[in-house]
Amino acid sequence: MSVYSKLYEGKAKILYTTDEPEILLADFKDDATAFNAQKRGNILGKGLINCSISSKLFQQLEVHGIKTHYIDNPAPHQMRVIALRILPLEVVIRNIAAGSLCQQTGLPVGTVLKQPLVEFYYKNDQLGDPLLTSDRLYLLELATPEQVDTITHLAIEINDFLRGFFQRCSITLVDFKLEFGLDSQQQLILADEISPDTCRLWDSDAISDPDSRVLDKDRFRKDLGNVEHAYQEVLQRVLKAVESNK
Ligand code: TMP
Ligand code: ASP
Numbered sequence: 001m002s003v004y005s006k007l008y009e010g011k012a013k014i015l016y017t018t019d020e021p022e023i024l025l026a027d028f029k030d031d032a033t034a035f036n037a038q039k040r041g042n043i044l045g046k047g048l049i050n051c052s053i054s055s056k057l058f059q060q061l062e063v064h065g066i067k068t069h070y071i072d073n074p075a076p077h078q079m080r081v082i083a084l085r086i087l088p089l090e091v092v093i094r095n096i097a098a099g100s101l102c103q104q105t106g107l108p109v110g111t112v113l114k115q116p117l118v119e120f121y122y123k124n125d126q127l128g129d130p131l132l133t134s135d136r137l138y139l140l141e142l143a144t145p146e147q148v149d150t151i152t153h154l155a156i157e158i159n160d161f162l163r164g165f166f167q168r169c170s171i172t173l174v175d176f177k178l179e180f181g182l183d184s185q186q187q188l189i190l191a192d193e194i195s196p197d198t199c200r201l202w203d204s205d206a207i208s209d210p211d212s213r214v215l216d217k218d219r220f221r222k223d224l225g226n227v228e229h230a231y232q233e234v235l236q237r238v239l240k241a242v243e244s245n246k
Contacts (some may be wrong), residue, residue: 048196084181174200
């Protein structure tokens with residue numbers, strides 16, 4: 001496979017075109033940003049770790065019947081993916097209250113939600129990725145009602161699967177963000193990444209300690225330290241769970 005030109009550089013990944021028009025190459029970076037890139041840093045080895053975790057999770061989801069953009073890994077920090085038209089939506093699924101849900105509603109951190117909450121945010125850095133109402137989503141024509149319905153069902157199914165998978169890693173899946181795209185047949189496909197950058201992951205064995213339970217980007221956001229170690233820990237547990245499932 002020859003790589004042609006840089007198509008897009010995001011905060012955590014660079015996308016390249018390849019000699020196959022329907023395939024792109026995603027190169028995962030060590031760069032870390034938070035609060036809409038107001039905070040910037042570098043997490044040593046993050047690119048490789050997030051690429052490895054995402055690849056394993058996408059493979060597991062494929063086995064479970066969920067279509068993802070994942071193809072293979074030409075290098076440990078690189079993923080070949082299906083070229084998609086990414087919908088400008090960030091789909092957040094929450095099982096436990098944390099982050100912006102607590103800031104905006106006053107719910108105490110750690111409140112277990114009676115059922116998963118699926119939220120749509122407008123993927124637009126200039127506007128700071130605002131939370132959407134469904135009327136605003138349709139006003140801006142960000143997706144059709146059928147697509148929203150399909151995404152909601154997929155999000156719930158992915159959440160059910162990932163919660164169970166992470167439970168086997170002694171990790172509690174608090175919340176996470178997904179992105180979807182359309183392939184050339186207008187089929188909705190799970191895209192982007194699923195990693196400690198895009199999930200809140202709490203160590204089930206340290207669940208009552210608000211600092212030591214954190215195994216995700218909140219360590220970077222809140223300056224909790226040991227960021228690399230937490231990401232590495234998630235990778236090791238994911239690899240072990242995949243191995244023991246074979
Ligand atoms: P929030 O509580 O800040 O809204 O975040 C909810 C989840 O979405 C959390 O697991 C982190 C993830 N997320 C991203 O992946 N990208 C983002 O830009 C934001 C704000 C959150
Ligand atoms: N990914 C977003 C940013 O870099 C926000 C976050 O993850 O906190 O700004």
